[in-house]
Amino acid sequence: MDTESGKEPRSSSSFGMRLAPGVWVGSLRDLIERVFGAPPLKQLVNWGRIYSLWPVHLMTACCGAEFGAMMGPRYDPERFGMQAATGSLRQSDVLIIEGTVTKKMAKRVKVVWEQMPNPKYAIAMGDCACSGGLFHDSYSIVNEVQKVIPIDVYVPGCPPRPEALLNAVIKLREKIRREEVYSK
């Protein structure tokens, strides 16, 4: 934990500078990160995050129809905390890339991603978002969406069934449950 020079890499399990055995000096922010980044509070924070995933209302291409169907009453993502898409970007957590991203839309996707506050996640839905899909040889699309924004979960399919998209949401929840509270 303590290096020769007295400076340590910043992680949630370290707190400030060690002066003497049992005595540390640091900022309040370091203390909060240490307390909330360690179990059991880490599990509480992650539990809150996975049950309140709000998607962004950005429809990229035709997979939006199956995203709409997933939000419907038969598949009901609200039991997993994913409620109807709001218009406000500052209050959203998940960006679902539904389908092909054209070059014209890629610029706007990046702007939307940068406006979302941390922690934020992205799901690439459909073959076109994963790797280009049916339109991979088109002159106007971006084949690899991970060059535009970092993706957490890929869902193949053309379009993926709503059950597959729900499975992706569940996988995203598993990922959030495992991750550090202050890693992003």
Add this chain to the structure above:
Amino acid sequence: MTAEHSAIELDIAAIVREQLGNATQVKVDRKGRVSVIVPREFARDAAVGLQRLGFDHAIAVSGVDYRSEKRIEVVYFLSSYSRDDLTHVVLSLKVQLDRENPSMPTLTAVWESVNFFEREAYEMFGVNFEGHPNLQKLLLQDNWDGPPPMRKDLKIPELA
């Protein structure tokens, strides 16, 4: 094609031939399909004449790039809402243009519905529509710098 089925198409073809004279070629392909080929100088007069006949809106405008014959053809597909006997007819008005410098007068003053269609033909084939109120890119990305994409010059690799 029996006589009573094709009566209206033959009537239309005869009227168009009479109005536009020898410069046009008029053909009845089958029931409900008439095609008229005009050179670019007569495009506007042909359009006005057809509108007076009852073809009050355009259902599509397409460019076709015949690279080996060095021409680009702009086809206006017309139909009618107001004349009951013409609602089943699609009349193709084909304007032949030179491939190096395709340019023709706009027909937005005749049929307002071709406004967006001509913009698309402009950016996809490079056809200049003289007098169009807003001839700008419609569908392509903001910084497109290649050739007009629907021309045969731009090649998409063929799948096996």
Add this chain to the structure above:
Amino acid sequence: MSTLDLNVGPQHPGSGHMRIMVRTDGDLIVEATPDIGYVHRGCEKIAESRNIIKNIPMLCRPNIADDSHLNWSYVAPIEELQGVEVPERGRYIRTILCEINRIASHLYGMSIMAGIFSGHTTMYMFGFGDRELLLDLAEMLTGARLTFSFFVPGGVRRDLPKGFKEKLLETLDHIERRLPAIDRIFVSNPVFIERARGVGILRREHAIRLGVVGPVVRGSGVRCDVRKDAPYGVYDNVDFEIPALKEGDSLSRWLVRFEEIKQSISILRQVIRDIPKGPIARKSPIVVPKGEAISRIESSRGEINHYIVGDGSDKPYRVKMNTGSFKNLSALPFLLKGARIGDMPIIYGSLDYWPVEADR
């Protein structure tokens, strides 16, 4: 006067995948310019480099909720050029799938307009819940919920499975029972009527001049529908009416779609009762003969056309598709001029504009 430029951009609950640049003077819209092309994937160019059968899934993607109409419109010119006629049973099965698709697509559009664009999600849940039953039927017939790719030049891919007729009649009974509830709760609702009546009026002469199609033109008093004007499939053997209302406002465009669902249910009952036995497809070579042909099919958003130029090879020389949404686009700046900002979602929703179809 000083105006404010607003950007109702691609990320907006009321715009879909397009941008509307709006110039307002206070609450009134002075000018509205649509900016489309956010989903332009170059379908027509890609179609020239694949053979005609491989083009079918790709060319049906522009309107994924209305797949069967795009499919029919693409294979019809190829059949005309090849001289192949679809057998009668094949035409009946095509009509069944198309009418199921029409009801599902209308429920989608109506749910969005009377639901999300009016500010609540209840109609959205009603419409999408009932739509799922229709998608189950389509899955029973074709194997896919939305992307059927079921028609090939010459006929259809599969025959009706066992038990399809009973399930179809059961589903139609259920939807017929739900329609009065939708009427009572959402259509006769004074809030919805206040929002939609008299909003975005498109008069008959403007509708003809702008060349709009589908429920938009029928809501303005022009009783035109390709299924009656130039019948294809089995529509000349079936009894049905074309609803048309003359007010031309957003409410009448919505009511035209509502009536069309009832007419589609009646068509489906007649078709499934009268379907003959026989082959479902004729052999058709994988080649597009020299020549050109154009098709006209009435999809749920309007008339779609495919213009195909063939050169004798297995790939088409030119495929041009024009869809209902692209034709209705010229109505958007016309109707928004002079409207209030708060009416913009209702006007946009009443046109049932599907951006992916317009951009292709």
